[in-house]
Amino acid sequence: MRQCSLLLHAQKILTQDAQRRILEDASLAINDGKIVDIGPRRQLECNWQATRTSDLGNVLILPGLINAHTHAAMTLLRGYADDLPLLQWLEQKIFPREAQLTAELVELFSLLGFAEMLASGTTACLDMYIFEKAVFAAARRAGIRLTAGEGVFGFSSACCACWQDALQYTEELVASTAQESRLKVIVSPHSVYTTDPQILTASLHLAEKLNLPLHLHLSESPQEVAQCQKAHGQSPIAYLSRLGLFSRPTKLAHVVVCSDTDLDILSQAKDTTILHCPGSNMKLASGCARIPLMHQRGLSLALGTDGPASNNQLNMFLEMNRAALLHKLTANDPETMPASTVLDMATLGGARALGHNDLGSLEIGNWADLTALDLSAPNLVPCYEPASHLVYAASGHEVVLTMVEGEILYDHGTFTRFDYESLCREVTKVIASIRKMA
Ligand SMILES: [Zn+2]
Known part of the structure; x- marks a missing residue:
């Protein structure tokens, strides 16, 4: 034996x-x-x-299900601002609140997010936020598998004074997680509309230097595409291609707006994974990504909840259900996106998104x-x-x-690794003090 x-x-x-x-x-x-x-x-x-x-x-x-795009610490803002369009929601509600964040808050609310994930069968996630060292600390406390990167912006965040600092912080993340099989780092420029060509190119160079993939929000709404056309004369996808970002493995959240030309670019890219977030796209009325067509074209697809402020859950069962139903309705075809395809996205597709061939x-x-x-x-x-x-x-x-x-x-x-009741007590205390300040 x-x-x-x-x-x-x-x-x-x-x-x-x-x-x-x-x-x-x-x-x-x-x-x-x-x-x-x-x-x-x-x-x-x-x-x-x-x-x-x-x-x-x-x-x-x-x-274990794999949540391929999330911002776990946004449990802090769950239910704080609903029923608004993406850019207004971000600029008027979310970014001002995030400017007041601290590492302690990010760790506490990431742990709450990881609790929700573990309790609903998720064993790994791909996270982008600020104070990611604190997100990794929460992942160590929960035991969950985490691939994550510090959000790189063209403006200061509560964690990093400038984008150069955010890239430096990313390098520090690599050094601090090198020995841990459950933790991986990814270079995470937030999006086209919150960065510029210099920042995206510097992010690419860092990804090359550290041999890491890239993770960003891309082509999430018609407004984002119009902004990019105006600023750079191209769609966000064509713009990233011109800057050379698709020479690295890239993990692209949303890709709601995608022309036939954009689809050709993505099909020719060496190693991209589309991170589909149907709940967030529906809630923010961003649109419906062309997932069935991407699937037909053989693109690598994974599934994510996005942050709990735009979902408002971190539950991959709910997300699988939404993915299956949304595309049947939109395509007017009950055979579109069968259960097996959606389940593949939440398991094997998620493993590819995290760069793991030993998961899923x-x-x-x-x-x-x-x-x-x-x-x-x-x-x-x-x-x-x-x-x-x-x-x-x-x-x-x-x-x-x-x-x-x-x-x-x-x-x-x-x-098994932490006391959920004391976590809840802590959360209640923090929310009470935030309410007092507001
Ligand atoms: Zn997101």
Whole structure:
């Protein structure tokens, strides 16, 4: 018999492997945070001696969901300003509030965001914000997997006095996370409309120097495109292409407005991933990204919630549901964006977005990042097709267990690494003092 640290049994395992196998009465063997075997329970029980065995019973285990575009600390501003157009919402409501942020607030509210993610089956995310050292600190406390970068702007932020400082800060992030397998850094110029050619070129050069990808908001609304046409004589996508940004792996949030010419540019780019955020796009009425066409053209697609101030949740089950329904309605075609395609975006697509080829599916050699849903929840009975349930029936509240690298981080309502009640007390205190100031 071979030795492993954990043997996990479940009624069903959705693997997301190349054959999209769904195993019944199955088990996972985990050692050193990685999957060392997966298959029928009887077989694994014969082959593996585990330090610990856990029978989760009537659950569905699936790869941990990956939130490929978010600003976790914006839980601070959840519900603070709703029902406004993007640029007005940002410039009049969000940016002035963010100018008053501190590292302590960012850490506290990022931890709250990570709690919401872990409790709803998300094991990894791609984050862009300010005070990202504090976001990494929160990720260490929660245990979640995080790829993140400091937002680079053409104006000062509460964290960095200028864009040069933000790039310097990005270099410091790399040094401070180098030894941690769960943490990765990405160069994050915020967007075309909050930067200029010099900043974008400097961001590209830093990405080249550190061998990192780039993450930015792009072509999010018709207003942004009109502004870019006026300022630079090109669409945001053509403008980034001219500046050479697509020579690096780029992670592009939104891409709501995308002409046929833009689509050709993206198709020819070496390594781009579109980070689709349907909830945020609908709430801000930014428009509907041409995701089905991008899928047909073979573009790499992932799914994100965006920040909780424009969603207002960090729940990937809700986001999968929105992605499937939005495109069916818009295309007037119920066959558009089937559940399996949307689930791929939230798992394998997310893994590509984070630059991980060892995530997104439950296979030997991959990290044991996974979540388990209680199949006895009334809304999940009966279960003919698990992918259908994940996209159309589950709400995320059926999650009973979430683990990263074989470490259980959320177990039947309890977070294992931090005290959720004291986090809530702290949040209540902070909100009361902010209300007093306002
Ligand atoms: Zn965003």
